[in-house]
Amino acid sequence: MTRIDLEFTIDALDFVHAGEAASRVKRTLEHVGMEREVVRRASIAAYEAEMNIVIHSVGGTMKVTILPDCVEIVATDRGPGIEDIDLAMQEGYSTAPPHIREMGFGAGMGLPNMKRCADDIRIESAPGRGTTVRVIIRPRHAA
Amino acid sequence: MTTRYFHSVTLDKEKCRGCTNCIKQCPNEAIRVREGKARILEERCIDCGECIRICPNHAKLAVTDTLEKLSEFKYSIALPAPSIYGQFEPGVSIEEVLRAFIDIGFDDVFEVALAAEAVTYATRRFLENYRGSRPLISSACPAVVRFIQIHFHSLLDHIVPIDTPMEVAGAMAKAWAEQALGLKKEEVGVFFISPCPAKVTAIKQPVMKEKSNVDGAISISLLYGLLSKRVSTQMKTKGVGCSTHLAGKKETEEESHGKEGHHREGWVDLVRPLRGDNPFLSTGRGIGWGRAGGEAQALGGWSILTVDGIHNVRGVLEQVERKKLLGIDFIEAQACTGGCVGGCLTVQNPFVARVRLRVLAEQHWNKRPALDEDCLDNLIAAGAFTTKKVEPRPVMALDEDVARAIAKMDILEKTVKELPGLDCGACGSPNCRTLAEDIVRGIALETDCTFKLRERVKALAEEMADLAGKIPPAMGLEKTGGESSEGK
Numbered sequence A: 001m002t003r004i005d006l007e008f009t010i011d012a013l014d015f016v017h018a019g020e021a022a023s024r025v026k027r028t029l030e031h032v033g034m035e036r037e038v039v040r041r042a043s044i045a046a047y048e049a050e051m052n053i054v055i056h057s058v059g060g061t062m063k064v065t066i067l068p069d070c071v072e073i074v075a076t077d078r079g080p081g082i083e084d085i086d087l088a089m090q091e092g093y094s095t096a097p098p099h100i101r102e103m104g105f106g107a108g109m110g111l112p113n114m115k116r117c118a119d120d121i122r123i124e125s126a127p128g129r130g131t132t133v134r135v136i137i138r139p140r141h142a143a
Numbered sequence B: 001m002t003t004r005y006f007h008s009v010t011l012d013k014e015k016c017r018g019c020t021n022c023i024k025q026c027p028n029e030a031i032r033v034r035e036g037k038a039r040i041l042e043e044r045c046i047d048c049g050e051c052i053r054i055c056p057n058h059a060k061l062a063v064t065d066t067l068e069k070l071s072e073f074k075y076s077i078a079l080p081a082p083s084i085y086g087q088f089e090p091g092v093s094i095e096e097v098l099r100a101f102i103d104i105g106f107d108d109v110f111e112v113a114l115a116a117e118a119v120t121y122a123t124r125r126f127l128e129n130y131r132g133s134r135p136l137i138s139s140a141c142p143a144v145v146r147f148i149q150i151h152f153h154s155l156l157d158h159i160v161p162i163d164t165p166m167e168v169a170g171a172m173a174k175a176w177a178e179q180a181l182g183l184k185k186e187e188v189g190v191f192f193i194s195p196c197p198a199k200v201t202a203i204k205q206p207v208m209k210e211k212s213n214v215d216g217a218i219s220i221s222l223l224y225g226l227l228s229k230r231v232s233t234q235m236k237t238k239g240v241g242c243s244t245h246l247a248g249k250k251e252t253e254e255e256s257h258g259k260e261g262h263h264r265e266g267w268v269d270l271v272r273p274l275r276g277d278n279p280f281l282s283t284g285r286g287i288g289w290g291r292a293g294g295e296a297q298a299l300g301g302w303s304i305l306t307v308d309g310i311h312n313v314r315g316v317l318e319q320v321e322r323k324k325l326l327g328i329d330f331i332e333a334q335a336c337t338g339g340c341v342g343g344c345l346t347v348q349n350p351f352v353a354r355v356r357l358r359v360l361a362e363q364h365w366n367k368r369p370a371l372d373e374d375c376l377d378n379l380i381a382a383g384a385f386t387t388k389k390v391e392p393r394p395v396m397a398l399d400e401d402v403a404r405a406i407a408k409m410d411i412l413e414k415t416v417k418e419l420p421g422l423d424c425g426a427c428g429s430p431n432c433r434t435l436a437e438d439i440v441r442g443i444a445l446e447t448d449c450t451f452k453l454r455e456r457v458k459a460l461a462e463e464m465a466d467l468a469g470k471i472p473p474a475m476g477l478e479k480t481g482g483e484s485s486e487g488k
């Protein structure tokens, strides 16, 4: 079948393994021989999605589907959800606490970066329930 | 796709015992053990030398040139890498080390450390005018450049398009010898004295230019014994030594021949004022290049990240690719721990060599730089330092066709799930995932996994037992009744 489905469980505040899922996504795209811009954009999007689950949520999953003309990343977590999505999308907006910022996160650039890399991005979130971020990336020749 | 790759790193089949130590150490998963012997997947090897370091049986070696090759040339020049200065006892001066090269048979010696100062200058100019995306990545370590070619295609444009100190030293030394001694290009042989196999490969099969300026490479470890003997006798009889260094004969004011003519004149202009008795012309800025952090220190003034050890380099490059390294202008990345003093063809403990090199660099930090900046500017303007773009090497793809590669990747993922996940390496692949990859690529079988093999044997044994119970009816043994005839 011309389709790969990857699924990763991502734990909250697990900084030891943080980034591993994104690395696996990148390695998979390398094996697939996807054009370099798609690899770059998908690496960024997967990493930011993974880190947001690690930093801001109570844990969740990241599912990645790879098709010849499309990479889809769906990051879902179990809470706490985003109050104001428009605000969260703004560059520089972050609710990361000081100890997280000390680790180099919390510039408020994750979601804006994902948007820049995506051909399509959708965020569904409900406070108390959780967040789902869906990103679509297409190779140039197929866009 | 029939590219042949040259590699300095090779296997001594006789010595290899198939112990699988090296397959796990390789940062690129480029080694397999098949039929009891290690095999390097040549399209993946970056000649970093990690396997040479780890092999307990000394079965991995680096193919380099030997002193015999000097005889192929009328005039031979040694280009010692800066890392060599850190190999000797603290009392040994750089000048003594350089003169020892004449004693062991070279006609001349020219410091790569000095060329490193020229490269530093050119890089500084480049950084000043650069408006593209940052950070830029140093081109000095060929193992890192090859690693980027394979794994970080989106970062190829970040590699500084400036020649390495080794190449610049080759151009300078050769141009000078041709001009000053009236020799033909083919008559001058320039030999890099190398800390690593990666540089050897960079000479035989360069990626940033069509043809290397350097004619050969001899390892530091091969010459170390000879050199240290001379260095110690020199110490006793101070002052005695050869001084052919760039002394030249008469300056023949011939017009240049060859296509690179205008560059050649530029190099000659740069070297001309350096002629003299003392081959030691570099300052601390060039000397320091032999250890991690030296290039950064020489550049100064920018926000520069230094990373050494190929696994660490991968981590940093991942961050660059993810656009997570903000505010960094330049990355000095070296495949070996500690930088070139950690190269696998050096002899001294890298930590010891590192501190010696640092001390030497400090001692000579305030020395007046020997290179004329106007000459350097002319050379830069003429493009003498400029390299060609680095092309990607997409060797990791499972298939040239994306759709077919995806189909194979899907099988790969399913195969991984079937394997025990112990990453024991007994199959000859570095871990279960790579075995799955090898199966998909058609260079391994699932039964190469001992556990899978055992499962299969067990199933087979059960089937045999089962079959043994199925006595043909013609043999008419009634007593088994219906119980063995479960059939399929």
Ligand SMILES: Nc1ncnc2c1ncn2[C@@H]1O[C@H](COP(=O)(O)OP(=O)(O)OP(=O)(O)O)[C@@H](O)[C@H]1O
Pocket (backbone or CB within 6 Å): A048, A052, A053, A055, A056, A057, A077, A079, A080, A081, A082, A088, A089, A093, A094, A095, A096, A104, A105, A106, A107, A108, A109, A110, A111, A112, A131
């Ligand atoms: N999965 C999530 N669950 C809850 N809140 C989230 C989630 N993802 C993002 N947010 C909220 O949106 C804000 C902005 O996210 P964004 O990724 O842009 O920046 P950041 O994570 O704070 O910093 P950076 O990504 O630069 O390290 C976060 O600070 C957080 O308040």
Ligand code: SF4
Pocket (backbone or CB within 6 Å): B011, B015, B016, B017, B018, B019, B020, B021, B022, B023, B033, B037, B038, B054, B055, B056, B057, B058, B059, B060
């Ligand atoms: S480390 Fe590699 S090359 Fe050395 S003996 Fe073991 S398998 Fe052979």
Ligand code: SF4
Pocket (backbone or CB within 6 Å): B047, B048, B140, B141, B142, B143, B144, B195, B196, B197, B198, B199, B334, B335, B336, B339, B340, B341, B342, B343, B344
């Ligand atoms: S760090 Fe230096 S010694 Fe090591 S591979 Fe790179 S160039 Fe060679």
Ligand SMILES: [Mg+2]
Pocket (backbone or CB within 6 Å): A048, A051, A052, A106, A109, A110, A111
């Ligand atoms: Mg974020």
